[in-house]
Amino acid sequence: DFLFKFLVIGSAGAGKSCLLHQFIENKFKQDSNHTIGVEFGSRVVNVGGKTVKLQIWDTAGQERFRSVTRSYYRGAAGALLVYDITSRETYNALTNWLTDARTLASPNIVIILCGNKKDLDADREVTFLEASRFAQENELIFLETSALTGENVEEGFLKCARTILNKIDSGELDPERMGSGIQYGDASLRQLRQPRNTATHNKQQCSC
């Protein structure tokens, strides 16, 4: 019914590509290299009875690609902001990423904060509490994920999609607007079809 443009952002090494890979292939990506520029993936999901195609742009975390990756921000409807719970550095960089996303993509962008590498709890440098407080302050949805085990990966993407759908329903987001990152699928047709159903109903009555 819809097509959403998603971003995956965050510092290098946080596990963005692995998250995407896990989400699309349901597999953990061993020996993953640094992403060069931007990678692309897509998957069709079912959210709240609607089919949504997620067009996901996985950006490089390395600083040298920053200018390139920024050029992909525009028109994104949702973003997964990823940090590594075993690396405070990646957590500290979140503010910058957040500012980038809100200024470059769209102020209405729905952002999910993902504390990745949940499986490495022993090496944890960022506590759940601290991160969820940060999420609350910045109006983000927060999840701790593991690209290795796949825990919460699906949920992260779906939650983001669901939030966008809710915002569309509540009128907060307007898919018609250019650069919203949302496109209609054949939803427009479904809407056309609804009044038709009642018409068919009437006819059935008279034919009996």
Added chain:
Amino acid sequence: MERAMEQLNVQLNRLTRSLRRARTVELPEDNETAVYTLMPMVMADQHRSVSELLVNSKFDVNYAFGRVKRSLLHIAANCGSVECLVLLLKRGANPNYQDISGCTPLHLAARNGQKKCMGKLLEYSADVNICNNEGLTAIHWLAVNGRTELLHDLVQHVSNVDVEDAMGQTALHVACQNGHKTTVLCLLDSGADINRPNVSGATPLYFACSHGQRDTAQILLSRGAKYLADKNGVTPLDLCVQLRQVLEHLSQQSDSHYQRILISLAEVATTNGHKLLSLSSSYEAQMKSLLRIVRIFCHVFRLGPSSPNNGNDMGYNGNKTPRSQVFKPLELLWHSLDEWLVLISTELDRTRSDPPGSSPSSEIASLLLKQRDASLDQSAAPAASCDSAPSSTDTAPKLPPALDPQLVVMEAEACVDGEDVISMTANRLSAVIQAFYMCCSCQMPQGMTSPRFIEFVCKHDEVLKCFVTRNPKIIFNHFHFLLECPELMSRFMHIIKGQPFKDRCEWFYEHLLAGQPDSDMVHRPVNENDILLIHRDSIFRSSCEMVSKSTNEKLKQGIAVRFHGEEGMGQGVVREWFDILSSEIVNPDYALFTQSADGTTFQPNSNSSVNPDHLNYFRFAGQVLGLALYHRQLVNIYFTRSFYKHILGIPVNYQDVSSIDPEYAKNLQWILDNDISDLGLELSFSVETDVFGAMEEVPLKPGGTAILVTQDNKAEYVQLVTELRMTRAIQPQINAFLQGFHTFIPPSLIQLFDEYELELLLSGMPEIDVQDWYKNTEYTSGYDQHEPVIQWFWEVVHSLTQEERVLLLQFVTGSSRVPHGGFAFLMGGGGLQKFTIAAVPYTSNLLPTSSTCINMLKLPEYPSLDVLRDRLLVALHCGSYGYTMA
């Protein structure tokens, strides 16, 4: 008795009735005979008779008969016998009875458009959803034939208009294939799924496009149909030929359609472009689809919306939204492209930064360290920077502290990384650049390069050059803009010239013919008026007349020649025409061209003005050569090296003089080689020329008669006097020739070649008979036929490709031409001059040289066959131009 009477009466009665009606009044007992009695009546809808016959009979109304096992109800529905149909239904005929192919009476009524029958069948609750053996329902049948009126009735009874047949096709698919507009509308209004794929993934829009149904596609698009690909990834957009027409048509219907189509194309292109820039996508597929969409986009954009008055108003359409609005989605892609190139440029800088010792590298190293900070695991990076100071003092005391070995290693790593990024992205970025160029130029008048694009190329000059140096194929694949923009071309010329001749040829023709719509359609009926009718006895004049009468466009599309009084036509005749005509052009009777000193090559005659029309003829000669090149026909003329240079716009040098006056060339050489200070030559910057017997003093430059030639300015003198002999004397002729030549061959395109290659292009690759060559070769200054070096030489020649042999011939004789009669008739400056090989003492790395005016190859006494082969090939491939005078 009474009984008998009664029976007789009944029989009599029956007989009279039967006789009166001219038919039986009683049905036969068995169904098979009965049904054939009834069938003609049903077909004619004689319902009274049928009713009468059925009344007292035990006939089974559902009896199926014949090859396809149909019931009478089928027959009635098929023929539209509505009264009989009702009668049969009343008598309990099964409305859903299926014949052998699975068709119900409803199917047949629908197929044949029997409106009333269909209505009655529906009334008797015929099932609309029954599929026949092919999966077709009544609704499919209506859609196939576009019976919209009936469809309106039918859809009231249908719960799902998207019933699929065996191929997964719905009625909408079928209607779209056949282009039934009202049917399509009716189906859409009934809730048909506009984007529904069939089993192979084809949507209704796909079918409308593939079947060229413009109006239907228009309806679908206006109802929000999407450009969905089928299962093979072919989208409706890919069905170019048809779609192009459809889109052209649609976009010209109204401004809003135009805008909508273009904006969605631009959006598709942008996403495609971004995917192309993702390294994990397939380069080939994404590149093709991006370029295809952009091509269509530009095409439709150029056509513009409805009214043709907007033609010259490129930017705006009346007072409505600017047309350029449609490019907006693409800006995202261009922005990414720009950022990528900036990134590559920084990568390049980093790669280029010198190894330790120079000051900028230390900055970069520290910069790098910062990036590593950000990119590597947190703990590692600070450790590295802490370590750096002490370790550097140990190992490399002279280096600045930041450049300890560890960092150097890291830097090297980054370099490799940088190289990687470039090599991985170059092709992809280049394809996007090509798309960018296409979009930029479609907003410009034809033949102009958009300033934005020029600015873009200048900005990223370094990166683009890096791309093509690493992978020259990019030029041919994506940098077509170079050919359309000479100022950009010159930046890349040295790289282009370094590419194989064959590749450049392909590129040349690909681009030359790009503007021709039907260049691939070889056989087109020739319009009788377009045939060039040539008189053999005045081939030059009649050809000139015919060519000037025709238009350039027609001549580009194709040439058809017929000789007066002859039947023959076709490629053979065209070839013959070019052959004879080109020899005729250099016929001395016209005084247009003169022979060079060796008698085999030609150049314009400086005194051609004896022929008052000479400049027109030169233009014609230029046209003929241009046309020949355009149509890949060979001509039978070999020009002097200097004249090929003139065609290419390459400046001549004093060595070119040897082709028209070898003795004089030697004198010029002598002046250059020796100190002339004390010789008392008393030369001034002027020459005396002989103009039809009268001597005239011509200054080489303003006031030249008063300037003496000295040791210091002798080079300038030689250049000026060369230009006088080679160029100025025949400038008007050259100009006229080029004017004609350029009508078919753009100057920017011909620049791809050097003078040797131009000869091959125009006159073709000659067949070289190595045996003949071997037999007619002489040896001098120490060589003879039995020397090992000579034997090696011929061994190498035998192993060369045809192309390389031609290069060798050009290298030694200055021409690719083998004279008529073979090598025995090879001409030099002073008459017959056989191919000669002279010995030169060997020093390491010495290359072979040649003296073209005496057809002499100076071959060093190489120590082995391999060295000889190697040096010879180097000389052929690199030295075919820019050779030094021996």
